[in-house]
Amino acid sequence: MSSDAADQQAPGPTVHCDDEPEGAEKVVLDHLRAQLPDEAVIIHGQRLTTPDADVEIDFLILWPGFGIVVLEVKGGQVQVEDGRWSTSGHPLRRSPLEQAMEGKYAFLDWIRPRMSMRPGRTVHMACLPYTNTSRWDDLPDAPRSHVVGQQDLGGLAAAMSMVLRTNMQREHPPSPAAVALVVKQLRQTHAAIENARSAAIELEDRANRFTQEQEKLLSVLRYQTRAELSGGPGSGKTHLALIKARQLAADGQRVALMCYSRGLGRYFELMTAQWPQAERPAFIGLFHDLPLSWGAEHAGDDDPQFWEVELPTRMRALAAERDRAELFDAIVVDEGQDFSNLWWEAVLSCLRDPDAGVLYVFTDERQRIFDRDGDAPIEMNPFHLGENLRNAQTVAEAFGWLSDEPQIVRNPGGEPVEQIDVPFDAAQDAADDAVERLLESGEWQPEDIALLTTYSRHPEQRQIVETEGYEVYWDGFFSASQVFYGHVLGFKGLERAVVVFCINGFRDPERAREMLYVGMSRARSKLVLVGDMAKIQELTAVAEEP
Structure with missing residues (x-):
């Protein structure tokens, strides 16, 4: 089966899986397909990543009108002796039901901020397709009703229905619309995680073949307790930040x-x-x-005083109250030019040793696009990253005039930069037309393209954020399954092969130069500029005056 394909070749429930399962999981899937109705959805191998957990659920069954089941499958001959679980003689660290329960809570924690309503009645169960459990008694951590053995496989759906009817009665069963929304968001997140897995492998490979300049820096930084690395777009700052954080944790x-x-x-x-x-x-x-994770109260997204002043100040007070074990030996900050001086004071307060604790900061002063000034508390001059490993030559040349420091561009060639000269108030429609034209050309897929704005947000972005939240919105980007609609302020550190840059005005004209620099440098291969070219030249010229 192709990646994340829904099995619609025969009547029965919809099945989502990357590859057809084997062994015990195939046995269970065959029974689920045969027993569940057409409106049910079966997801195999669902990955979920939250700040507190990274889990893979064997089967997630979403059954409109009944509920949601997190089902853990365990092959082999499963035994329980004196509370210790094993399969075919090999001890298990956790019981199958404990694993299912962990998956259930990870699912509920993940879905809660993504929906305006609760997902519906949700239970956890285990299935042991090669183990006869007919003589099993209830165990403290394994009620007999929640464990389906080999002898009960023919009634697997009935067993799930019984558990759903007799548990979590305070929760309503999910409607078909709720199931459809949950499935959409789950598969988007799954794709994002799978893409991240591939990107992590690529990053590990890149770490083994960094440029000579970066190899020298990594060697120096190995023994440096505090350092600032400064570089232009595509210079590897974010990748170096990840690698450095991993090295420190591994130590x-x-x-x-x-x-x-x-x-x-x-x-x-x-x-x-x-x-x-x-x-x-x-x-x-x-x-x-x-x-916020330490207990600070959330004051809402539309209170600048809270985010800029009150919360950083509260952060220092909370850090002073924490047990020393909860503070940090080392802190790594990416896009450090976004931090104000008050924020840096709060960051230092989170170190176990504010004076000598490890601090690494990655910056690009040309990407200082927020009305916020601050300098990282590092006495040494910044280490400079002078190579551009992201942008094609044509793209790099297009935004090079916006920077005082030339880069060595490592990707020759590229497509000519396209300019669509229209007034700011007509830029959005022209940008939409440009996206449609790129897709119709057959040269680019939806996942290749990002449309970024500089002033008002695109209706597609507003609709997703307002109805489904930021978590769904960003997982949509990382799932790489559709055209991405975003704002230049939120796209720093990210990239796409094609950027249609919709220059539809500036809230702060004094930041026009920096916003253009950030937006144009997000394109790897092709850049389409849409806006009033004369006005853009005028604004950037004003920005250059002392």
């Missing part, structure tokens, strides 16, 4: 890996989830999420 240090933008934070979560547990940072995500 036994308690590490925080943080940034400011949601998209980059989700990228960190997806990438680090592919690493061994011992090599993962203790905290991964947004600067503001750390004090």
Whole structure:
């Protein structure tokens, strides 16, 4: 079966799986297909990544009108003696039901911020297709009703129905519409995680063949407790930040890996989830999420005073109250130019040793596009990354005039940069037309293209964020399954093969130069500029005056 294909070749439930399962899981899937009705959905091997867990669910069954079942499958001859579980003589670290319960709670934690309603009645069960459990008694951690053995396979759906009818009665069963929404979001997240797995392998390979310049820097940084690395677009800052955080964690240090933008934070979560547990940072995500995870109250997204001043100040107070074990030996910050001086004070307060603790900061001063000033608390001059490993030559030349520091571009060639000269208020329609034309050409797929705006957000972006939330929105980007609609402010550290840059105005004209620099440099191969070219030249010329 092709990747994430829905099996619709015969009547019966919809089945989502990357590859047809084998062994015990195939036996279970065959019975589920034969017994469940057409409106049910079966997902095999669903991956979920949250800040607290990275799990793979054997089977997730979504049954409209009945409920949701997280089903763990265990092959071999399963036995329980004195509370210890084993399969075919090999001890199990956790019982199958405990694994299913972990998957259930990971699913509920994952889905909660993505839906305006609760997903519906959800239970966990285990299936042991090669074990006769007819003589099993109830165990403290394994009620007999929740474990389906070999002798009960013919009534697997009936057993699930019974558990759903007799448990979690305070929850309503999911409607067909709720099931459809959950499935859409699950498969999008699954694709994002699978793409991150491939990207993590690529990153590991890149770490083994970095340029000579980066190899020297990594060698120096190995023994440096504090350092700032500064470089232009595509210079490898984010990859170096990931590698450095992983090295520090592997050395036994308690590490925080943080940034400011949601998209980059989700990228960190997806990438680090592919690493061994011992090599993962203790905290991964947004600067503001750390004090919130420590108990700071959330004041809503539309209160700048809270985010800029009150929460960082509260962060320092919370850090002073924490047990020292909860603080960090090392902190790695990407896109550090986004941090204000007040934020840096809060960051230092989270180190076990604020004066000598490890701090690495990755910056590009030309990407300082927020009205916020700050300098990383590092005394040494920044290490400079002078190579561009992302952009094709044509793209790099298009935004090169916006930077004071030339880069060595490692990707020759590229498609000519296209300019569509229209007034700012007509830029969105022209950008939509450009996306449609690119897709009709047959040279580009939807997942190759990002449409980025500079002022008002695209209706597609607003619709997804307002109805499904930021988590679904960013997993949509990382699933690489559709055209991405975003704003230049939220796309730092990210890229796509093609960027249609919709320059539809500027909230702060003084930041026009920096916003153009960021947006244009997101394109790897092809860049389409849409906007009032004369006005753009005028704004950037004003920005150059002392």
